[in-house]
Amino acid sequence: MTGFDGVVGHEEIISHLQNAIRLGKVSHAYIFGGEHGSGKKLLASLFAMTLQCQEHGIEPCMKCASCKKALNKNHPDIINITHEKPNSIGIDEIRDQLINDVGIKPYESPYKIYIVNDADKLTLQAQNALLKTIEEPPAYAVVMLLADNPDALLPTITSRCVILSLKPVGDRLVKDYLMDRMHIPDYQAEVQASFAQGNVGKAQQMANSAEFTELTENALRILKHSREMEVYELVDAIKIMSAEKQNIYDYLDLFTMWFRDVLLFKATKEVDNLVFKEEINYIKERASVSSYEGLEQIIDAIHMADSRLRANVNFDLVMELLFLTIREN
Structure with a gap:
């Protein structure tokens, strides 16, 4: 200390x-x-x-x-x-x-x-x-x-x-902390800092958690292949992954961060401010097929899924609706 x-x-x-x-x-x-x-x-x-x-x-x-x-x-x-x-x-x-x-x-x-x-x-x-x-x-x-x-x-x-x-700490400070003091690689630190939303304790926890790294990889796998997978395959994939129910909210947060990146790239064509810089090829591809309205609808649908799950609406139903929106837009 x-x-x-x-x-x-x-x-x-x-x-x-x-x-x-x-x-x-x-x-x-x-x-x-x-x-x-x-x-x-x-x-x-x-x-x-x-x-x-x-x-x-x-x-x-x-x-x-x-x-x-x-x-x-x-x-x-x-x-x-x-x-x-x-x-x-x-x-x-x-x-x-x-x-x-x-x-x-x-x-x-x-x-x-x-x-x-x-x-x-x-x-x-x-x-x-x-x-x-x-x-x-x-x-x-x-x-x-x-x-x-x-x-x-x-x-x-x-x-x-x-x-x-105590106010949230800036992402830049959190990222520097993860890289300098916890020796987390740049790309991971970027994701963890954004995910922690200014909460250093949360960022530390994620940096020490192999589970969070795995969770991020799983979420990205789903996002990258959401267009070629059937809705029921997507629901099954998420079901297996969020066997521990509290993880589902982490997945939804990662989905939001991903689609915000797509929206940002579509608007600016710049890579610097993206969270998932390493996935730029997939982000570019998604930005080219989705409209601005479509991406905003997806982000709204993720928030809606979060609220519905917290209100105990049926898991499969909520996720099916979400993936349908992701596929349609």
Whole structure:
């Protein structure tokens, strides 16, 4: 783990946190909001480490006793709230680990820091119990609430916290990160960065996943041969591939990226901005046989298939309709 300088993107949030430390204006309560994998945990951990670092800088030094304990996850004054049930954090868990503990002074550091991951899963009773601590915290307490969906928190809580919303990171930065630090080849990094839509955690996961590489290859095979295969063959192919149902949405995202490339190439005749540059021959061929309206209809049909599957409409039926649209246009 490196300090803030190793984080991809989120410059505004980092500068806000570092200024708060520099000016001695650290708040008692923060909400880090952003989708799963966006970097909430990383930023909160780095902020906590920096606040406790014995060098008192605006980056964690990574070398002092405090930083080492934080890195080994056994710092007595950085408390990560745990919960038994995957979908809720109950009042007892918040009471035991935070409310009843916050009155005890820090063991060895300037602050006592509580990191509540999945804070949007706090029950109403747990949120109400936590409110009192956030309203009247001891001077040394800092509570960090990490939430994929900050709107699930009570307005009485959000109004008392500094809210830091993590925005998607630019594709270029994500691609550079995958190539420079994870040594992913250019072409794959391009696909993974586009697919991750600014979510570095998601990009990392894909870069480490042989399954995702295979999934991409399968999707491309279908797209390249969609014109000569019969609709039922296409449905069978996708059925075999998405035996694990959650993969089907990944396939649909890849289909969307492919047809956007075709549309972009048709309009500009340029290769530079395409995601699937290596497939330019197939993209060129598809662009020559499909009209602009046809390609837009296909992209709409992919979105429609996604919504229908999420609404539990019959899988075969949804995919048949989609492939018919792809074939007709």
